Amino acid sequence: MRGIVKRYGDVRALDGVDLELRPGEVHALLGENGAGKTTLMNVLYGMTRPDAGTIEIGGRAVRFAAPRDAAAEGIGMVHQHFMLVPTLTVAENMVLGRPGGLFLGRRRLAAVADRLAELARRYELDVDPHAKVWQLSVGEQQRVEILRALYHEARVLILDEPTSTLAPVESERLFPRLRAMAREGAAVVFITHHLGDVMRWADRITVLRRGTRVGVLDPAATSEPELARLMVGRDVGTVAPRTGPSVRKExxxxxxxxxxxxxxxxxxxxxxxxxxxxxxxxxxxxxxxxxxxxxxxxxxxxxxxxxxxxxxxxxxxxxxxxxxxxxxxxxxxxxxRNRRGIVGGLSVAENLVLDRIGRAPFGTPLRVSRQAIEEHGAAEVERFSIAVSSPAQLAGTLSGGNAQRTVLARALSAGLxxxxxxxxxxxxxxxxxxxxxxxxxxxxxxxxxxxxxxxxxxxxxxxxxxxxxxxxxxxxxxxxxxxxxxxxxxxxxxxxxxxxxxxxxxxxxxxxxxxxxxxxxxxx
Ligand SMILES: Nc1ncnc2c1ncn2[C@@H]1O[C@H](COP(=O)(O)OP(=O)(O)OP(=O)(O)O)[C@@H](O)[C@H]1O
Ligand SMILES: [Mg+2]
Missing domain, CATH: 3.40.50.300 (P-loop containing nucleotide triphosphate hydrolases)
Structure with missing residues (x-):
């Protein structure tokens, strides 16, 4: 990927980013909330169209109008929120949206299941091809998503924060599997905020900050504090000190x-x-x-x-x-937070007082005080470092982490x-x-x-x-x-x-x- 630019209004989500992936490597993509990681991967996956920049695969320029085009070039993505159909079996999910799809005959579907079982064995991704997706745990569903990419012979596998919903034990198992896929020639990219995993499992690390690439590093030649500093642009502690003794009362x-x-x-x-x-x-x-x-x-x-x-x-x-x-x-x-925490069609400032609109100081039941909401919004955006062009930006456009900050800011200012x-x-x-x-x-x-x-x-x-x-x-x-x-x-x-x-x-x-x-x- 070269010189990828993506603007949303005044926000430059990506400001000319280069990213190079090699066959056989596990590549970590790091950056603060809102740095542009998901946007960059969505461009690679054909979900987001860049305003400028080029993508080449093996020296050949490609252009993706939809994820289907990217999939045809061997690019697979495991989203943070899985995109499986719960009422179908694992095998049926594999052929969904492909020629034949759900109309495949029983014999062909059985062949799909056999191939899945073989892949599952080879990569130790134990899932039953005949199980219905709704019966599976989160970890199993993730394995199905990975299997889907393997089934479609992905040359590039992208995982957006793959460990954030897994049990510690399951995260431990995920990375060796990713390694095994890389060994067979795939390029694996994972996004994470866990620097320990990055140091332990990545072959190379690309760091983004505010839509630009600020480094490509070798884990052997860097450290967690250095990575954190590159991401944030200043020194940060990586573990908070334990809090003092409890002051438990009633x-x-x-x-x-x-x-x-x-x-x-x-x-x-x-x-x-x-x-x-x-x-x-x-x-x-x-x-x-x-x-x-x-x-x-x-x-x-x-x-x-x-x-x-x-x-x-x-x-x-x-x-x-x-x-x-x-x-x-x-x-x-x-x-x-996307369903219950944030109303996407309202501004960040409005979301910050969602539970208090019509109450002092944000107005009365009859009159909403715009000015109070805006002032409060500006102050909270500042206090919680919510990355927005202005508090009037629609909350639906926030990056994952910034949406979370907005929800927290609201809860912590409510006098609970x-x-x-x-x-x-x-x-x-x-x-x-x-x-x-x-x-x-x-x-x-x-x-x-x-x-x-x-x-x-x-x-x-x-x-x-x-x-x-x-x-x-x-x-x-x-x-x-x-x-x-x-x-x-x-x-x-x-x-x-x-x-x-x-x-x-x-x-x-x-x-x-x-x-x-x-x-x-x-x-x-
Ligand atoms: N549809 C959109 N409209 C407006 N702005 C957007 C849109 N999608 C993303 N952005 C903005 O682009 C920037 C990058 O967002 P992105 O989701 O790529 O961040 P990220 O690095 O994945 O962050 P996180 O770690 O929080 O997931 C953010 O400032 C975000 O608000
Ligand atoms: Mg993201």
Whole structure:
């Protein structure tokens, strides 16, 4: 790729970027939120048309009007949000949009399944070709996406933040597979914010900053601090310091015996109980797909539980709608920010006060104060370093990380009692993660009760005062801060710790027995 330019209005998402990929290499693409990584890969994948620049494959100029054209040249992409049809089988998903497609006869489809099984064996990407996609875990779906690229004989495989939804164990397995594909001659590009993975697995690293390429590096000749500095343009710490001792006070949030059904019918949460006090951060760790979205929805009033209660400052809010909960001081940073966090058609400034429009100081029910919204917007954009041309920019055009900053900025300025933060740093760059952890620690010090729902072990280890693990809809383990252990949490997340199911009042018992030897879950 040479001199790739892509403008959106005044924003130069890509300002003449060169990128060179070689067969047989694993190439990492790094950069801050909004640096242009996804845009560059979308250009390569034929999803986005550049304003200028050229693409050559093996010395031959190519032009892509659609992903189909790029796929025909052997370019495959695994998006952060998978693009599989849930009601079809793995094999059917492979032939979708291809000649014959779903009208392939049974014999041809069987041949597809055989070839998939062979590829799956060769690259150790275990998936059953006959399984329906909706039955698969997130990790399996990702393997299907990779298999699809392999099936179509991709010469270039692009992965946009592939580890952000995987369990630690699964991320560990992903990279050796990518290596194996590279060994067979493919060029593999992965986007990530995890510098450790980059140092360990990349052959070369391209760093973008604000739409320009600022370096191409060899991991053997660089370091994490240098990479962070190149990305951000200044020195940044890569790990936030652990916060000071907890200043836990009265119980703010009580979750008592919650049972809830999932979207697909089976019970998604079994008797989940815990409490969060003012001035503490309680983490619910766990791999995606173990009941987190359902818990998030029950807490915020988007899903009615089948049993159990949610109390806020002793008041039963189980039946209150989301807006009323917010009125009582329960706020949310949703995991699905594109659907629930951001209204794409409104400006960033408006999104920053979405829950408070019509209330002082942003106006009255009869009159919206534009000026107050704009001033607040400008201040928050500055405070949270949201990369926009102006606070009037539409929120739908924000990069992943900047959308997340907007949602956080809104929640943290709302004067809450309890904040439910679901995956608050997913997709954020190193500088921004540090910033968000500091803000959450600050909120905790100011007496907010924070429930952190997270798949990220670093995050849990850095800021949690207590950590429970949610596995298959149950809280299977719980540790106070002094006993937090990466490995143990990781094992519990993967279902490898055989703790007895938690009794409804176990969290409560653990709290009141703080000075006694911890009655928390003994190793089975
Ligand atoms: N459709 C669009 N309209 C307007 N601006 C856009 C559009 N798509 C992207 N941008 C802007 O282009 C810039 C680059 O965005 P991009 O999504 O490529 O960033 P990124 O490096 O992938 O960031 P992240 O790490 O947050 O995912 C951002 O400033 C973003 O706001
Ligand atoms: Mg991106």
């Amino acid at each position: 119980t703010v949030l009580t979750v008592d015996g919650i049972r809830a059904n999932g979207d697909r019918g089976p019970i998604a949460l079994h008797d989940v109980s815990f409490t969060v006090a003012a001035g503490e951060i309680v983490a619910i760790a766990g791999v995606e797909g173990n009941g987190q979205p359902e818990l998030e929805e029950v807490l915020t009033g988007l899903r009615a539980p089948a049993a159990g209660r949610v109390l806020l400052d002793g008041r039963d809010v189980t039946d209150l709608p989301p807006g009323a909960r917010l009125g009582h001081g329960l706020g949310l940073v949703p995991s699905d 009692r309890c904040l439910v933060a679901a995956q608050p740093t997913r997709g954020l760059d190193v500088g921004a993660i540090e910033f968000v952890w500091e803000r959450l620690a600050e909120a905790r010090a100011a007496g907010l009760a924070v429930l952190l729902i997270s798949t990220d072990l670093d995050e849990v280890m850095s800021i949690a005062d207590r950590c429970c693990v949610l596995y298959r809809g149950r809280l299977v383990a719980s540790w106070p801060r002094e006993d937090l252990d990466r490995e143990q949490i990781g094992l519990a997340m993967g279902g490898a710790l055989n703790h007895p199911p938690q009794a409804p009042d176990a969290a409560e018992a653990a709290r009141s027995a703080d000075d006694a030897p911890s009655p928390d879950f003994e190793e089975a």
